[in-house]
Amino acid sequence: xxxxxxxxxxxxxxxxxxxxxxxxxxxxxxxxxxxxxxxxxxxxxxxxxxxxxxxxxxxxxxxxxxxxxxxxxxxxxxxxxxxxxxxxxxxxxxxxxxxxxxxxxxxxxxxxxxxxxxxxxxxxxxxxxxxxxxxxxxxxxxxxxxxxxxxxxxxxxxxxxxxxxxxxxxxxxxxxxxxxxxxxxxxxxxxxxxxxxxxxxxxxxxxxxxxxxxxxxxxxxxxxxxxxxxxxxxxxxxxxxxxxxxxxxxxxxxxxxxxxxxxxxxxxxxxxxxxxxxxxxxxxxxxxxxxxxxxxxxxxxxxxxxxxxxxxxxxxxxxxxxxxxxxxxxxxxx
DNA sequence: GATCCACAGGAAGGGTTGGGGG
DNA sequence: CCCCCAACCCTTCCTGTGGATC
Numbered sequence: 001x002x003x004x005x006x007x008x009x010x011x012x013x014x015x016x017x018x019x020x021x022x023x024x025x026x027x028x029x030x031x032x033x034x035x036x037x038x039x040x041x042x043x044x045x046x047x048x049x050x051x052x053x054x055x056x057x058x059x060x061x062x063x064x065x066x067x068x069x070x071x072x073x074x075x076x077x078x079x080x081x082x083x084x085x086x087x088x089x090x091x092x093x094x095x096x097x098x099x100x101x102x103x104x105x106x107x108x109x110x111x112x113x114x115x116x117x118x119x120x121x122x123x124x125x126x127x128x129x130x131x132x133x134x135x136x137x138x139x140x141x142x143x144x145x146x147x148x149x150x151x152x153x154x155x156x157x158x159x160x161x162x163x164x165x166x167x168x169x170x171x172x173x174x175x176x177x178x179x180x181x182x183x184x185x186x187x188x189x190x191x192x193x194x195x196x197x198x199x200x201x202x203x204x205x206x207x208x209x210x211x212x213x214x215x216x217x218x219x220x221x222x223x224x225x226x227x228x229x230x231x232x233x234x235x236x237x238x239x240x241x242x243x244x245x246x247x248x249x250x251x252x253x254x255x256x257x258x259x260x261x262x263x264x265x266x267x268x269x270x271x272x273x274x275x276x277x278x279x280x281x282x283x284x285x286x287x288x289x290x291x292x293x294x295x296x297x298x299x300x301x302x303x304x305x306x307x308x309x310x311x312x313x314x315x316x317x318x319x320x321x322x323x324x325x326x327x328x329x330x331x332x333x334x
Numbered sequence: 335g336a337t338c339c340a341c342a343g344g345a346a347g348g349g350t351t352g353g354g355g356g
Numbered sequence: 357c358c359c360c361c362a363a364c365c366c367t368t369c370c371t372g373t374g375g376a377t378c
Binding site for chain 1: 361362363364365366367368369373374375376
């Protein structure tokens, strides 16, 4: 029943952008100058997860690359990456056989600056960078254009302002709202047409998947994928409502949870796991839970760093005020 | 108002790792 | 093969903050 597995993957660049015409036009306008050899505008895409930011950026850049010969493009997941790691990731994608892996951040930056081709770099989860100076440095390069992706506009600009100041306010901001039920259903129809045999799933089943996903396209596509896999395993040629309700939703949620966990380093993951299911914890309980988990006597200071990062990543909530501080692991993907 | 307490996080440094170049 | 360098891990030391207590 699955005819095109890529259509059911959340990280596939979609063949077309569904119901995001206004954002697509804004991005195309911002990038337009490069068609005439000019410099595109720095652009930031803001919105909740699963709202189509990454898909739109990648699709837009792919289209542009098909039109313009002399540009390079790079896509970087910024989550927890250092300044050097971001530059290296970009260079790796635009210079075949780049061989200065162990050089420092400044050397990578110089190598990027000296290139004569223009590069459009998508910085996904730009608000999760270890060091915001990376955005500043890339912003200063005349031959690199940034498309940044982040959840919330005020937070990103506040953090950037410390570095780049008002200059970045000239960047183009494109905002995305959570998908409506209709929009999500339309996306699922497109994916089903693309990836599944004809009539493998009814429109009403797609509508219930859209309801279960609560506006999150990543979750919606994951549910469709889980349901299709379940149907295949069960030897059926149609996805039914009950497959969605009984298996697919849970499968998809735990799969997304695993994906988020996989992004954490092993120490962060172990702290998160030590906190999961413990409810609200005091500062001391967090320290003890981590030490018990790793069976090692690490310092409080180190655990504070791990915990802070989990808070930044949205995996742990910070509750109460200073004297009555509590932390709680968040069990749903944000 | 001064002091205390618990907590957050900056700065600096030692140890380790891993790739590149001599 | 070894040395250098950058990055990373984790520690120690220390300052700042805001509410509680005297």
